[in-house]
Amino acid sequence: MSDNYEKIAKEVIEAVGGADNIISAAHCATRLRLILKDRKKADDKVVEGIDKVKGFFFTSGQYQIIFGTGTVNKVFEQVSVLGISGTSKSEQSQMVAEQGDNKFKRGIRIFSDIFIPIIPAMVATGLFMGLRGVLLQEQILSLFGLTVESIPSSLLAFTQILTDTAFAFLPVLICWSAFKKFGGTPILGIMVGLMLVSPSLPNGWAVAQGTAEPLILFGIKMAGYQASVLPAFFAGLIGAKLEIWLRKRISDTFDLILTPFLTLLITLICGLLIIGPIAHQIEISLVYVVTLLFTLPFGIGGLIWGGISQLIVVTGVHQALSVVEIQMLAQTKWNLVNPIGSCAIAAQAGAAFAVGMKTKSKKIKALSFPSVIAALLGITEPAIFGVNLRFVKPFIMGLVGGGVGGFLASLFKLKATGMGISALPGMLLYLNNQFPLYILVIVISFGVAFALTFLFGYKDKEENKGE
Template identity: 40%
Template sequence: MADYKQEVKQIVEAIGGKENIDTATHCVTRLRFVLHDEDKVDQEKLESIDLVKGSFSSNGQYQVVIGQGTVDKVYKQMVAETGIGEASKEDVKNAAAKKTNIFQRAVKTLADIFIPILPAIVTAGLLMGINNILTAPDIFFSGASVVDRFPKWADVASIINLIANTAFVFLPGLIGWSAVKRFGGSELLGIVLGLMLVHPDLLNAWGYGAAQNEGGIPTWNLFGLQIEKVGYQGQVLPVLFSALLLAKIEVFLRKRVPDSIQLLVVAPVALLVTGFIAFAAIGPITFTIGNGITSVFTGIFDTVPAIGGFLYGLIYAPLVITGMHHTFLAVDLQLIATIGGTFLWPILALSNIAQGSATLGMMLATKDEKLKGLSLSSAISAYLGITEPAMFGVNIRYKFPFICAIIGSAIAATFITMNGVLAASVGVGGLPAIFSIYSQYWGVFLIGMILALVIPLVLTYLFAKLRKTA
């Protein structure tokens, strides 16, 4: 194992010494610290260390970007050298939460719920992109799809579509599992809750509008109370609030019911009470709220698409710094469920591409070999949807590349929004994003990608030369 003793000593000194460390852990690429006083950090000294690719503070944690693989070795060396003791991610999160306000904790909660299920959603998005290639007309053949020309591929496309749709059809099950776990309850009950809300005996949420127009919505009659037998396929808010209630009831009962009868009492009572309240109140209320949120976003982007696209393209990357971008995943999923696609997620993809291009501009402009290597690897990572190395390792450190990136992102976002680009699903937020876009918008989105590629790169390169940063 490589010896990082000297680098670890430098890092600890730069963050204010080991006495300034409350708790510390690491993730795939970063050291994560909860510090007693972040004002003691010497960021310039910290980022001058060869091992450090960037640093930033977010949600009560001071994070130092090291790199995949290396960070694990550095963390173990730091524990050995400082004697601070290893901490889990949960320990650090709990310590950091004490330093945040209510709004920051709410954003963090949403992130904790949606990040674990993101791989399933992204995978589904990629598979839906493959299905689009096979079934959409005018991609390879005029007026026809691959399946039309080669019918033997129809069943292959059908299976791919089934696999891809599963994560979205049973989305409440995924959210139920993650949310109940986050709120301190049993994950298994969370899965049951989520699947309960999309039970096949219920009216499918996607058929609600048509059934309402026809006056054919089925109902339960519970002691004179008429409750609609409606499922919540693709919905986010009903399962989130139901999961919170379920977890609270379960925790309450586990503390008071004797161990000998917990199996007979806790889960049945928690699910039964939550189920009644979910279908009678939580579901209808949050379903209305969710549709209202959708209406607000679609209203803005329908009425003033240029402004909506420009602003979201401009602010998305700054939102990533604060962690607030995770809240928009719920909006994306709500839009997909309600209108059949999202106009927000394509902007995310362009923002990631723009960050990569700004970093690439720095690589072309600089003569610093360390910065060249960091910029190239970071740009490739951003083009594949992971922007942390690019943003925190290069763009924010030098400031002007970050500004050039958000300018390019805003211009590209304005263009695609004015042309009504929609994504069928959430996929990989970089160059592969085009496969998640509805095929009829591929040409327009490709132009948007070119804008996001060229504008930040050229602006960053010229500005770097002008400032003689290179």
């Protein structure tokens, strides 16, 4: 099996202009990411014809080849064995930035690099919240002759540890990741995050609900930043940059003592008295705007978001939405983004399935059907870049299907109990009275995109029939 992947790796290297044309290689869940010296030396048609390649595109200075989950790891391993320099995604992002990427894309990529490492914690917490919500429903408890009041308080407290910890200490996770990303010492990031949610500060949730009074220092109100995102992000950014600046100016003799002391002191002052209050207001406003979109009457917000969300995936900036989802869950315990986004994902799967059913090309069939499975599991890149966007119209029909599903999801007022999983795995976030409606909108999104693509969105070309 390894010989096959070695062959694929050799063909990839040759197709993009040879080893001398590759600056570095990295990979994510589905894509092999190459930074090339000369983009023009890459032969796109040859790349597209390589076995197991599901598509390719060039964006943000990276030549990205879609292989799909699992396969990309094996191809990358063989590419590395053949002598191509391997780097992490964050290191590649820095290299691309140095090549002149615009500030907006650099900012989005930085956000992604910081929030992606903490997504597993959010996924687990979302599942815990969903399961807890199901198990504590009166209908479920009644099957066992129980009520919420009859459950031991210690057991309820145990379940709350599972569901509340990640959000209560979210600034700790973010500051750790930010310090790591910006070159600081991660343990100092953890300390900054812990200080932002210190028990010596009034609980931020309690202050927001009016059950606690904030501390006042120099006329500025202070409270804990439980579940806050932006204050922790900027505190991590400033703290890491400050630490690096101090280390360059403090002698080795005093570095171990003064650098962490000054880093923590100055960062905390900035975090509680300057950054925190401003960033927290921005954060509240951002969530308010997004929430307002999803609560527009007659399903308009869902129609808009369902229709454009996969366009955002094409740009590669979709990971930034995790900020909104995290904050929305922290503030309201509900995620309005997930159900509409899941509809858009299911619609792209439906469009790719229609292409696979209609084409006579063996290669396109081999691309289409596996990409449908990946999309239904929440990963749409193979379907989008390997099939739908390749023929354009299927992608557009997928956007239409996503808009229809999002419209219905908005009308039904669907809302997830967590984040991080979507489409079919996302069912675990709706294990309550929303479950039948969630399945319905997923099926409709898939069906609309499938029907439109099959009838109007794809015409099998003669040159593809012999493949």
